Amino acid sequence: MSSKKDDIKFAYWVPNVSGGLVVSKIEQRTSWDIVYNIKLAQLAEQNGFEYALSQIRFTAGYGAEFQHEPVAFSHALLAATTKLKVIAAILPGPWNPAVAAKQLATIDQLTKGRVAINVVSGWFKGEFQAIGEPWLEHDERYRRSEEFIRALKGIWTTDNFTFKGDFYRFHDYTLKPKPYNTNPHPEIFQGGSSRAARDMASRVSDWYFTNGNTVEGIKAQVDDIRAKAAANGHQVKVGVNAFIIARDTEEEARAVLKEIIDKADPEAVNAFGDAAKQAGKASPEGEGNWAKSTFEDLVQYNDGFKTNLIGTPQQIAERIVALKAVGVDLVLSAFLHFHEEVAYFGEKVLPLVRELEQKQVALAA
Numbered sequence: 001m002s003s004k005k006d007d008i009k010f011a012y013w014v015p016n017v018s019g020g021l022v023v024s025k026i027e028q029r030t031s032w033d034i035v036y037n038i039k040l041a042q043l044a045e046q047n048g049f050e051y052a053l054s055q056i057r058f059t060a061g062y063g064a065e066f067q068h069e070p071v072a073f074s075h076a077l078l079a080a081t082t083k084l085k086v087i088a089a090i091l092p093g094p095w096n097p098a099v100a101a102k103q104l105a106t107i108d109q110l111t112k113g114r115v116a117i118n119v120v121s122g123w124f125k126g127e128f129q130a131i132g133e134p135w136l137e138h139d140e141r142y143r144r145s146e147e148f149i150r151a152l153k154g155i156w157t158t159d160n161f162t163f164k165g166d167f168y169r170f171h172d173y174t175l176k177p178k179p180y181n182t183n184p185h186p187e188i189f190q191g192g193s194s195r196a197a198r199d200m201a202s203r204v205s206d207w208y209f210t211n212g213n214t215v216e217g218i219k220a221q222v223d224d225i226r227a228k229a230a231a232n233g234h235q236v237k238v239g240v241n242a243f244i245i246a247r248d249t250e251e252e253a254r255a256v257l258k259e260i261i262d263k264a265d266p267e268a269v270n271a272f273g274d275a276a277k278q279a280g281k282a283s284p285e286g287e288g289n290w291a292k293s294t295f296e297d298l299v300q301y302n303d304g305f306k307t308n309l310i311g312t313p314q315q316i317a318e319r320i321v322a323l324k325a326v327g328v329d330l331v332l333s334a335f336l337h338f339h340e341e342v343a344y345f346g347e348k349v350l351p352l353v354r355e356l357e358q359k360q361v362a363l364a365a
């Protein structure tokens with residue numbers, strides 16, 4: 001099922017790290033290997049998913065013991081699909097914008113415009129220490145990310161690019177070839193929820209990705225970003241994380257959630273929680289991701305249970321449309337058993353979402 005311009009869009013998390021998307025010892029039929037992931041990408045594009053998001057981790061403190069590099073991995077998924085857009089996460093610091101711009105321009109040429117980038121800003125100090133990268137203060141990390149994005153855009157869209165920033169400098173630089181996508185360049189996503197994240201989104205990003213949250217919590221962020229973006233003459237779309245448990249009955253779905261949490265690995269969840277809480281409180285106003293997360297929330301490491309897409313296809317479809325009503329453009333989804341559940345979502349949930357969207361359009365006309 002292909003989406004229309006105003007339809008809410010769907011992405012899925014690429015399981016390019018081991019352990020699935022929950023820190024739990026529950027049985028998971030999800031694998032981080034390439035054979036599993038290629039089949040998943042093909043299933044996802046057949047089932048109405050427009051985007052896939054690969055993750056960047058150099059080390060992990062919460063399971064995720066093995067991690068494939070996202071740019072290389074994304075390209076492998078693109079080569080095995082025909083429509084899916086794959087968003088590769090990149091961390092300023094280890095990546096320089098000149099390298100990222102060139103890598104992605106090449107992939108964009110090879111895949112006729114299907115690659116995108118998620119600029120993440122770093123939350124895990126231990127990871128930076130492990131690879132000998134200086135650890136900047138929270139808002140400095142965002143200042144660097146913003147320069148990174150400005151540099152990327154400049155390199156991708158202009159010749160003789162000159163830029164004098166605090167973190168990056170370019171002198172009369174012309175990238176050849178430029179990306180295939182000249183409308184105006186590959187899409188730029190960003191992840192994070194703090195004030196600095198929202199401010200950056202309202203100035204430079206095409207997409208703002210945030211952790212799972214209640215409809216009210218999401219609405220507050222959307223209102224803030226859209227107001228600031230309007231003042232800056234900028235447009236930004238919003239994607240929200242959700243761990244989806246769709247089952248024929250609500251009882252079954254709730255039982256799966258309970259089992260995930262009952263079988264959570266407390267040591268791994270607490271190790272992740274310690275690092276994440278530091279990150280959540282690191283922003284000056286204490287509103288970053290994980291600032292208010294409970295143990296149960298942290299079992300899905302981007303607060304994906306909070307969005308509450310857990311229940312029957314009808315309940316989930318209604319909640320997705322409620323997210324759309326407060327300004328959400330995309331749901332970023334994770335599942336316990338990705339292959340089976342991406343197909344179930346495409347067959348059972350997505351048609352209901354499209355039906356409800358049509359009803360809303362008819363009501364508004």
Ligand SMILES: Cc1cc2nc3c(=O)[nH]c(=O)nc-3n(C[C@H](O)[C@H](O)[C@H](O)COP(=O)(O)O)c2cc1C
Pocket residue numbers: 054055056057089091119120121122123190191192193194195196197209210211241279280283287288289290302332
């Ligand atoms: C949807 C989403 C995806 C993210 N992906 C990654 C990732 O792959 N690697 C990473 O190190 N951080 C990732 N992050 C973390 C953010 O870039 C950021 O460091 C974190 O949310 C803390 O920022 P904050 O204080 O602004 O909330 C992601 C965040 C979100 C919301």
